[in-house]
Amino acid sequence: MENGRTVYLLSGPAGVGKSTTSTELVNRLTHSAYLSGDDISHMHRNGREKPWESEREHDLIWHNILHLTRNFVRYGSDVVIDYIIFPKDAEWLSNQLRDFAVTIKYVVLWADKDTLVKRDALRIEEERMGERCLILFDEFLQSGLNHKHLLHTSLLTPHDIQHVVREIETDNRFKHI
Amino acid sequence: MENGRTVYLLSGPAGVGKSTTSTELVNRLTHSAYLSGDDISHMHRNGREKPWESEREHDLIWHNILHLTRNFVRYGSDVVIDYIIFPKDAEWLSNQLRDFAVTIKYVVLWADKDTLVKRDALRIEEERMGERCLILFDEFLQSGLNHKHLLHTSLLTPHDIQHVVREIETDNRFKHI
Numbered sequence: 001m002e003n004g005r006t007v008y009l010l011s012g013p014a015g016v017g018k019s020t021t022s023t024e025l026v027n028r029l030t031h032s033a034y035l036s037g038d039d040i041s042h043m044h045r046n047g048r049e050k051p052w053e054s055e056r057e058h059d060l061i062w063h064n065i066l067h068l069t070r071n072f073v074r075y076g077s078d079v080v081i082d083y084i085i086f087p088k089d090a091e092w093l094s095n096q097l098r099d100f101a102v103t104i105k106y107v108v109l110w111a112d113k114d115t116l117v118k119r120d121a122l123r124i125e126e127e128r129m130g131e132r133c134l135i136l137f138d139e140f141l142q143s144g145l146n147h148k149h150l151l152h153t154s155l156l157t158p159h160d161i162q163h164v165v166r167e168i169e170t171d172n173r174f175k176h177i
Numbered sequence: 178m179e180n181g182r183t184v185y186l187l188s189g190p191a192g193v194g195k196s197t198t199s200t201e202l203v204n205r206l207t208h209s210a211y212l213s214g215d216d217i218s219h220m221h222r223n224g225r226e227k228p229w230e231s232e233r234e235h236d237l238i239w240h241n242i243l244h245l246t247r248n249f250v251r252y253g254s255d256v257v258i259d260y261i262i263f264p265k266d267a268e269w270l271s272n273q274l275r276d277f278a279v280t281i282k283y284v285v286l287w288a289d290k291d292t293l294v295k296r297d298a299l300r301i302e303e304e305r306m307g308e309r310c311l312i313l314f315d316e317f318l319q320s321g322l323n324h325k326h327l328l329h330t331s332l333l334t335p336h337d338i339q340h341v342v343r344e345i346e347t348d349n350r351f352k353h354i
Contacts (some may be wrong), residue, residue: 031224039216043245047208047254060252067244068220075237077224 005102006078007069008168009093009176011085012109013136014129015119017153017161021109022082024165029080033072037083040064062089066096073100084136086143094176104176107168108149113137115154148173182279183255184246185345186270186353188262189286190313191306192296194330194338198286199259201342206257210249214260217241239266243273250277261313263320271353281353284345285326290314292331325350 010022019036026034041051041061049057065081072079085093090106097104111119113134120133129136151174153164168174187199196213203211218228218238226234242258249256262270267283274281288296290311297310306313328351330341345351 026222029223032222033220034222035220043210043212044249044254045203045209045211046206056252060248063248064245067248068241071237071240071244072221075233077221 005073005076005100007073007093007097007102007104008078008080009085009090009104009106010080010082010109010168011090011107013116013140014084014133015116015123016109016111017119018082018109020161021153021164021168022080024161025168026080028165028169029078031077033068033077033079035065035068035079035081035083037061037065037081037085040068062092066093069093069097070100073097073102086139087145088143090176105168105174106149106176107151107174108140108145109164110150110152111154149176182250182253182277184250184270184274184279184281185255185257186262186267186281186283187257187259187286187345188267188284190288190293190317191261191310192293192300193286193288194296194341195259195286197338198330198341198345199257201338202345203257205342205346206255208254210245210254210256212242212245212256212258212260214238214242214258214262217245239269243270246270246274247277250274250279263316264322264326265320267353282345282351283326283353284328284351285317285322286341287317287327287329288331326353 008022008025010018010025012018022034022036026032042048043064044057044060051058051061065083069079069081085106090104094104116133116137120129151164151167154160185199185202187195187202189195199211199213203209219225220241221234221237228235228238242260246256246258262283264283267281271281293310293314297306300306328341328344331337
Protein backbone atom coordinates (compact mmCIF):
# COMPACT_ATOMS: atom_id res chain seq x y z
CA MET A 1 0.00 0.00 0.00
CA GLU A 2 1.23 3.47 -0.88
CA ASN A 3 0.96 5.67 2.15
CA GLY A 4 2.37 8.92 0.76
CA ARG A 5 4.01 9.84 4.04
CA THR A 6 7.67 10.73 4.51
CA VAL A 7 9.92 9.74 7.39
CA TYR A 8 12.91 12.08 7.73
CA LEU A 9 15.99 10.76 9.48
CA LEU A 10 18.03 13.79 10.52
CA SER A 11 21.44 12.69 11.65
CA GLY A 12 25.00 13.93 12.00
CA PRO A 13 27.62 14.39 14.68
CA ALA A 14 26.84 16.45 17.77
CA GLY A 15 26.85 20.22 17.23
CA VAL A 16 25.84 20.12 13.60
CA GLY A 17 22.41 21.67 14.14
CA LYS A 18 20.14 18.60 14.16
CA SER A 19 17.62 20.00 16.67
CA THR A 20 17.36 23.42 15.04
CA THR A 21 16.94 21.93 11.59
CA SER A 22 14.47 19.26 12.75
CA THR A 23 12.28 21.79 14.52
CA GLU A 24 12.20 24.03 11.48
CA LEU A 25 11.36 21.10 9.20
CA VAL A 26 8.63 19.70 11.42
CA ASN A 27 6.99 23.13 11.59
CA ARG A 28 6.84 23.37 7.81
CA LEU A 29 5.09 20.03 7.31
CA THR A 30 1.27 20.03 7.39
CA HIS A 31 0.94 16.82 9.40
CA SER A 32 4.00 16.10 11.42
CA ALA A 33 5.49 14.41 14.45
CA TYR A 34 8.85 15.16 16.04
CA LEU A 35 10.77 12.31 17.63
CA SER A 36 13.90 13.23 19.55
CA GLY A 37 16.06 10.13 19.91
CA ASP A 38 17.68 11.66 22.98
CA ASP A 39 14.34 12.22 24.69
CA ILE A 40 13.19 8.70 23.84
CA SER A 41 16.48 7.31 25.08
CA HIS A 42 16.08 9.10 28.42
CA MET A 43 12.61 7.68 29.05
CA HIS A 44 14.67 4.80 30.41
CA ARG A 45 15.70 5.96 33.89
CA ASN A 46 17.11 3.32 36.19
CA GLY A 47 19.00 0.45 34.61
CA ARG A 48 19.83 2.50 31.54
CA GLU A 49 23.18 1.90 29.84
CA LYS A 50 24.95 4.10 27.33
CA PRO A 51 23.47 3.14 23.95
CA TRP A 52 26.88 3.37 22.24
CA GLU A 53 28.25 0.82 24.71
CA SER A 54 25.25 -1.51 25.00
CA GLU A 55 23.65 -3.23 22.02
CA ARG A 56 20.61 -4.04 24.16
CA GLU A 57 20.04 -0.38 25.03
CA HIS A 58 20.57 0.64 21.42
CA ASP A 59 17.97 -1.94 20.31
CA LEU A 60 15.45 -0.81 22.92
CA ILE A 61 15.71 2.80 21.75
CA TRP A 62 15.32 1.82 18.11
CA HIS A 63 12.29 -0.36 18.83
CA ASN A 64 10.72 2.58 20.63
CA ILE A 65 11.47 4.90 17.72
CA LEU A 66 10.12 2.32 15.27
CA HIS A 67 6.80 1.80 17.05
CA LEU A 68 6.20 5.52 17.48
CA THR A 69 7.00 6.08 13.81
CA ARG A 70 4.61 3.32 12.72
CA ASN A 71 1.80 4.76 14.82
CA PHE A 72 2.29 8.30 13.54
CA VAL A 73 2.47 7.17 9.91
CA ARG A 74 -0.64 5.04 10.42
CA TYR A 75 -2.42 8.15 11.70
CA GLY A 76 -1.36 10.17 8.65
CA SER A 77 1.68 12.11 9.88
CA ASP A 78 5.08 12.68 8.42
CA VAL A 79 7.75 11.94 11.01
CA VAL A 80 11.01 13.76 11.71
CA ILE A 81 13.52 11.73 13.73
CA ASP A 82 16.33 13.77 15.29
CA TYR A 83 19.10 11.47 16.50
CA ILE A 84 22.62 10.25 15.84
CA ILE A 85 21.63 7.75 13.16
CA PHE A 86 24.31 5.64 11.48
CA PRO A 87 23.81 4.01 8.06
CA LYS A 88 23.10 0.62 9.68
CA ASP A 89 20.35 2.20 11.83
CA ALA A 90 18.79 3.86 8.79
CA GLU A 91 18.96 0.53 6.98
CA TRP A 92 17.28 -1.32 9.85
CA LEU A 93 14.46 1.22 10.24
CA SER A 94 13.94 1.29 6.51
CA ASN A 95 13.53 -2.50 6.43
CA GLN A 96 11.12 -2.44 9.35
CA LEU A 97 8.94 0.11 7.55
CA ARG A 98 8.95 -1.65 4.20
CA ASP A 99 5.30 -2.77 4.49
CA PHE A 100 4.24 0.89 4.88
CA ALA A 101 5.75 2.04 1.60
CA VAL A 102 6.65 5.42 3.07
CA THR A 103 9.36 7.59 1.56
CA ILE A 104 12.43 7.62 3.78
CA LYS A 105 14.89 10.50 3.57
CA TYR A 106 18.18 10.05 5.35
CA VAL A 107 20.11 13.28 5.84
CA VAL A 108 23.47 13.50 7.59
CA LEU A 109 24.16 17.12 8.46
CA TRP A 110 27.83 17.89 8.25
CA ALA A 111 30.33 20.55 9.29
CA ASP A 112 34.09 20.61 9.70
CA LYS A 113 35.71 19.51 12.95
CA ASP A 114 36.60 23.03 14.11
CA THR A 115 33.01 24.19 13.78
CA LEU A 116 31.72 21.21 15.76
CA VAL A 117 34.20 21.71 18.58
CA LYS A 118 33.35 25.42 18.78
CA ARG A 119 29.61 24.75 18.89
CA ASP A 120 30.05 22.09 21.54
CA ALA A 121 31.90 24.58 23.73
CA LEU A 122 28.92 26.96 23.50
CA ARG A 123 26.54 24.45 25.10
CA ILE A 124 25.67 24.41 28.78
CA GLU A 125 28.03 22.13 30.64
CA GLU A 126 25.61 19.19 31.17
CA GLU A 127 25.00 18.97 27.43
CA ARG A 128 28.60 19.26 26.27
CA MET A 129 29.89 16.18 24.45
CA GLY A 130 33.60 16.96 24.71
CA GLU A 131 35.78 14.32 23.14
CA ARG A 132 32.83 12.19 22.08
CA CYS A 133 32.02 14.93 19.59
CA LEU A 134 35.20 14.10 17.64
CA ILE A 135 34.81 10.36 18.06
CA LEU A 136 31.37 10.62 16.46
CA PHE A 137 32.78 12.64 13.60
CA ASP A 138 35.29 9.86 12.85
CA GLU A 139 32.67 7.15 13.29
CA PHE A 140 30.54 8.76 10.59
CA LEU A 141 33.54 8.96 8.27
CA GLN A 142 34.18 5.24 8.78
CA SER A 143 30.55 4.13 8.64
CA GLY A 144 30.40 3.40 4.93
CA LEU A 145 27.98 6.27 4.47
CA ASN A 146 26.91 6.96 0.89
CA HIS A 147 27.98 10.57 0.42
CA LYS A 148 24.75 11.54 -1.31
CA HIS A 149 23.20 11.68 2.18
CA LEU A 150 25.62 14.36 3.38
CA LEU A 151 24.45 17.93 3.70
CA HIS A 152 27.06 20.53 4.60
CA THR A 153 25.73 23.24 6.86
CA SER A 154 26.88 26.37 8.54
CA LEU A 155 23.49 27.60 9.80
CA LEU A 156 24.79 31.04 10.63
CA THR A 157 21.52 32.87 10.07
CA PRO A 158 17.80 31.95 10.12
CA HIS A 159 17.90 32.34 6.34
CA ASP A 160 20.48 29.55 6.06
CA ILE A 161 18.23 27.23 8.05
CA GLN A 162 15.28 27.93 5.75
CA HIS A 163 17.50 27.08 2.81
CA VAL A 164 18.73 23.82 4.35
CA VAL A 165 15.20 22.73 5.26
CA ARG A 166 13.93 23.42 1.75
CA GLU A 167 16.76 21.32 0.34
CA ILE A 168 15.88 18.43 2.65
CA GLU A 169 12.23 18.62 1.60
CA THR A 170 12.76 18.83 -2.13
CA ASP A 171 16.02 17.05 -3.00
CA ASN A 172 15.45 13.40 -3.86
CA ARG A 173 19.10 12.47 -3.51
CA PHE A 174 18.45 11.96 0.22
CA LYS A 175 15.99 9.12 -0.41
CA HIS A 176 17.00 5.92 1.31
CA ILE A 177 16.86 2.93 -1.03
CA MET B 178 3.99 -15.97 31.11
CA GLU B 179 4.65 -14.23 34.41
CA ASN B 180 6.83 -11.26 33.79
CA GLY B 181 7.13 -9.86 37.31
CA ARG B 182 7.14 -6.26 36.12
CA THR B 183 4.81 -3.53 37.32
CA VAL B 184 3.20 -0.81 35.25
CA TYR B 185 2.15 2.15 37.38
CA LEU B 186 -0.59 4.40 36.05
CA LEU B 187 -0.33 7.68 37.96
CA SER B 188 -3.37 9.78 37.30
CA GLY B 189 -5.45 12.54 38.83
CA PRO B 190 -6.65 16.04 37.98
CA ALA B 191 -4.12 18.75 37.10
CA GLY B 192 -2.24 20.18 40.06
CA VAL B 193 -2.40 17.08 42.23
CA GLY B 194 1.34 16.33 42.05
CA LYS B 195 1.50 13.65 39.36
CA SER B 196 4.91 14.68 37.99
CA THR B 197 6.58 15.06 41.38
CA THR B 198 5.22 11.74 42.59
CA SER B 199 6.05 9.93 39.33
CA THR B 200 9.63 11.19 39.33
CA GLU B 201 10.12 10.10 42.91
CA LEU B 202 8.65 6.66 42.22
CA VAL B 203 10.65 6.07 39.06
CA ASN B 204 13.86 6.94 40.90
CA ARG B 205 13.14 4.34 43.60
CA LEU B 206 12.63 1.46 41.18
CA THR B 207 15.71 -0.55 40.17
CA HIS B 208 14.74 -0.88 36.51
CA SER B 209 12.40 1.83 35.42
CA ALA B 210 11.07 3.90 32.57
CA TYR B 211 9.18 7.17 32.86
CA LEU B 212 6.50 7.96 30.30
CA SER B 213 4.98 11.42 30.42
CA GLY B 214 1.65 11.35 28.59
CA ASP B 215 1.96 15.08 27.96
CA ASP B 216 5.38 14.72 26.34
CA ILE B 217 4.17 11.81 24.20
CA SER B 218 1.09 13.79 23.24
CA HIS B 219 3.23 16.74 22.11
CA MET B 220 5.41 14.62 19.83
CA HIS B 221 2.54 15.28 17.44
CA ARG B 222 3.21 18.80 16.14
CA ASN B 223 1.23 19.88 13.11
CA GLY B 224 -2.23 18.42 12.67
CA ARG B 225 -2.57 17.75 16.38
CA GLU B 226 -6.00 18.09 17.96
CA LYS B 227 -6.87 18.36 21.62
CA PRO B 228 -7.04 14.78 22.88
CA TRP B 229 -10.08 15.54 25.07
CA GLU B 230 -11.95 16.77 21.98
CA SER B 231 -10.72 14.23 19.41
CA GLU B 232 -11.12 10.49 19.84
CA ARG B 233 -8.59 9.93 17.07
CA GLU B 234 -5.92 11.98 18.86
CA HIS B 235 -6.71 10.26 22.14
CA ASP B 236 -6.30 6.84 20.46
CA LEU B 237 -3.01 7.82 18.83
CA ILE B 238 -1.56 8.90 22.19
CA TRP B 239 -2.69 5.69 23.87
CA HIS B 240 -1.28 3.51 21.13
CA ASN B 241 2.03 5.32 21.53
CA ILE B 242 1.96 4.83 25.29
CA LEU B 243 1.02 1.17 24.84
CA HIS B 244 3.86 0.36 22.44
CA LEU B 245 6.47 2.11 24.56
CA THR B 246 5.19 0.29 27.64
CA ARG B 247 5.32 -3.09 25.89
CA ASN B 248 8.90 -2.46 24.75
CA PHE B 249 10.12 -1.39 28.18
CA VAL B 250 8.43 -4.34 29.90
CA ARG B 251 9.89 -6.69 27.31
CA TYR B 252 13.34 -5.27 28.14
CA GLY B 253 12.79 -5.85 31.87
CA SER B 254 11.73 -2.41 33.14
CA ASP B 255 8.93 -1.30 35.37
CA VAL B 256 7.04 1.57 33.77
CA VAL B 257 5.59 4.70 35.38
CA ILE B 258 3.00 6.47 33.23
CA ASP B 259 2.24 10.04 34.30
CA TYR B 260 -0.92 11.27 32.60
CA ILE B 261 -4.57 12.14 33.07
CA ILE B 262 -5.82 8.55 32.92
CA PHE B 263 -9.53 7.82 33.27
CA PRO B 264 -10.86 4.40 34.33
CA LYS B 265 -11.74 3.50 30.73
CA ASP B 266 -8.12 4.27 29.65
CA ALA B 267 -6.73 2.12 32.48
CA GLU B 268 -9.13 -0.64 31.44
CA TRP B 269 -8.06 -0.45 27.80
CA LEU B 270 -4.34 -0.48 28.59
CA SER B 271 -4.80 -3.32 31.03
CA ASN B 272 -6.55 -5.41 28.36
CA GLN B 273 -3.85 -4.66 25.81
CA LEU B 274 -1.19 -5.86 28.27
CA ARG B 275 -3.02 -9.02 29.31
CA ASP B 276 -0.60 -11.33 27.44
CA PHE B 277 2.32 -9.86 29.43
CA ALA B 278 0.87 -10.74 32.85
CA VAL B 279 2.39 -7.63 34.39
CA THR B 280 1.01 -6.16 37.58
CA ILE B 281 -0.87 -2.96 36.88
CA LYS B 282 -1.34 -0.40 39.62
CA TYR B 283 -3.78 2.40 38.95
CA VAL B 284 -3.45 5.34 41.31
CA VAL B 285 -5.57 8.48 41.12
CA LEU B 286 -3.96 11.18 43.21
CA TRP B 287 -6.54 13.39 44.79
CA ALA B 288 -6.83 16.75 46.55
CA ASP B 289 -9.70 19.11 47.28
CA LYS B 290 -10.78 21.70 44.69
CA ASP B 291 -9.28 24.67 46.54
CA THR B 292 -5.86 23.05 46.68
CA LEU B 293 -5.95 22.28 42.95
CA VAL B 294 -6.94 25.81 42.00
CA LYS B 295 -4.21 27.27 44.20
CA ARG B 296 -1.54 24.98 42.73
CA ASP B 297 -2.66 25.76 39.21
CA ALA B 298 -2.24 29.49 39.88
CA LEU B 299 1.37 28.86 40.93
CA ARG B 300 2.33 27.44 37.51
CA ILE B 301 3.93 29.50 34.77
CA GLU B 302 1.26 30.97 32.52
CA GLU B 303 1.76 28.61 29.56
CA GLU B 304 1.18 25.60 31.78
CA ARG B 305 -1.83 26.89 33.66
CA MET B 306 -4.99 24.85 33.10
CA GLY B 307 -7.48 27.42 34.43
CA GLU B 308 -11.07 26.25 34.20
CA ARG B 309 -10.13 22.88 32.74
CA CYS B 310 -8.62 22.07 36.10
CA LEU B 311 -12.11 22.03 37.67
CA ILE B 312 -13.73 20.33 34.69
CA LEU B 313 -11.23 17.48 35.11
CA PHE B 314 -12.00 17.25 38.80
CA ASP B 315 -15.70 16.74 38.03
CA GLU B 316 -14.95 14.31 35.21
CA PHE B 317 -13.05 12.08 37.59
CA LEU B 318 -15.95 12.20 40.07
CA GLN B 319 -18.35 11.11 37.32
CA SER B 320 -16.07 8.51 35.74
CA GLY B 321 -17.30 5.51 37.72
CA LEU B 322 -13.89 5.27 39.39
CA ASN B 323 -13.57 2.55 42.03
CA HIS B 324 -12.60 4.56 45.10
CA LYS B 325 -9.91 2.07 46.14
CA HIS B 326 -7.71 3.72 43.46
CA LEU B 327 -7.91 7.14 45.11
CA LEU B 328 -4.95 8.45 47.07
CA HIS B 329 -5.42 11.74 48.92
CA THR B 330 -2.30 13.86 48.93
CA SER B 331 -1.12 17.15 50.24
CA LEU B 332 2.58 16.79 49.37
CA LEU B 333 3.63 19.72 51.49
CA THR B 334 7.12 18.44 52.29
CA PRO B 335 9.60 16.03 50.70
CA HIS B 336 8.80 13.67 53.58
CA ASP B 337 5.13 13.51 52.49
CA ILE B 338 6.17 12.55 48.97
CA GLN B 339 8.33 9.70 50.28
CA HIS B 340 5.35 8.46 52.24
CA VAL B 341 2.98 8.63 49.25
CA VAL B 342 5.44 6.82 46.99
CA ARG B 343 5.96 4.04 49.51
CA GLU B 344 2.20 3.60 49.77
CA ILE B 345 1.91 3.32 45.96
CA GLU B 346 4.67 0.71 45.89
CA THR B 347 3.43 -1.47 48.72
CA ASP B 348 -0.38 -1.16 48.89
CA ASN B 349 -2.09 -3.82 46.81
CA ARG B 350 -5.43 -2.06 46.84
CA PHE B 351 -4.25 -0.08 43.80
CA LYS B 352 -4.00 -3.20 41.64
CA HIS B 353 -6.10 -2.99 38.52
CA ILE B 354 -8.20 -6.11 38.03
